[in-house]
Amino acid sequence: MSPAVRTVLGDVPAAELGAVDAHDHLFLRSPALPGEELDDPRAAEAELTAFREAGGGTVVQWTPRGMGRRLADAAAVSRATGVHVVAATGLHQALHYQPALLERDMDRLAELFVADLTTAPVRAGLVKVAGGFHGLDAHARHTMAAAAEAHRATGAPVAVHLELGTAALDVLELLCGGLGMPPASVVLGHLGRSPDVRVQLEAARAGAYLAFDGPSRRHHATDWRLFDQLAALVEAGHAGRILIGGDTTTAGARREGPGMRFLLRGLRPRLEREFGAEVGRAVFVENPGRAFGWVQGPLAPGE
Template structure:
């Protein structure tokens, strides 16, 4: 039976409820000094606000070495009633001190498999997905290394692979590597940040691979997120790809939390949901939030 691997154990897909398919409770990076998501009380309050808005589950994409605070996740899930999915994987090299990656050479896929099947460190929490990242319109050697390891871990476990697309670019290069060279089935790949570069031709070509297309995060000043996202989703639905879509909030810095004055996780349900409903109807939006995440992240675990 296919199940979604949460921090409290495996769930049937239909138990997720309304799902934020890409977000972060905790995150730390040298690229974001002083902006860390590292406050347990704030994370609890953010989850409670999401729950109050109708949310039921959050899929976290924070990978290895970026401050996941995995041991805190089960308690947060129990306290708020929100199901949490944790990630293994590796982000771009810029998010790590070079020496921290040296010990992973030759054993990256084994790390991913261990975190998916046995647990992360001493927390006992098992990851439910593998998160990797591409570059801006290209894949460097680090991206190819991490994606190759992710593909190996997928073959060993069945776990889905979620991909950070830098500024929404490089989707087809990622699919050429993961689904072409490395043989990962399209429906096991989730492409993130497509709202940041909503090229309609690229979106249709990516969807034709069978992968999942994630539109995540409210607009930043230099991104074409909110105002073009409904149009992009409608065009995909009209082209027959409405069943390949996911929505997420992608809160990456402390000031973006709703409890710290930002849009945060509730924004997905407070604003994005109604705006998208105007474009494609409540039925499809409900499926995107309540049905598609279960299909995207449920696995017949090996």
């Protein structure tokens, strides 16, 4: 039986996701990014339409609680375009929130995450948390403990923002070693921003999924390293652990492009020329279905 992925319009068999942008944002706001909000449903719909026309089937939005997820709008643009959207619950680094919000919610994070995943009017399909630069502070440890508890209650995957691509092994030590999560339910994001192939290989051997960012002006310095990193993983037999997403986080980045569609019109053809069509299908179609599938299967409404 194919695992199910929870989208904003309901559960979808992993085999029906189509080509996937494994890490992106249709909607996002943060006090750390003033004036750069992604908050226009028409722009989000246009982005999804372009992605669908390029052959895309699903976008995984990593925007967590309190950062402008606009879940009702995410559901509306998914319905309008026919592109599946997977939303996130969870919490980012503390700098993205007003202190009052954190003080109000920190003691009941796991409860809030589970509610977002199982009983909210528009439900999340993953838990997003964040590490720090080369380490995990108290906020990261607290939110990751809540994420692991939500995973145990639901089977939902946990996706982790790695600050500048660092602390991947610290995250796995905490989530999998200390908190008992299966590595296959952990997605590590932004690994390409710290292109340490040895760390990437160790994370892949542990069984986690590795999410690399697609091209953008903000992170262009990582673009030229991408294929060397992918080559090391493919040659070591870890093609089944690779995910790729665009990770557009600001209005400026959306205007500048190249946008979600470039993943399928630019990156996927290059990847298939380099490594073969089988690897291209694994990265964009098969791996996301496993990475974002719920290990205990879909829950009934209200369960």
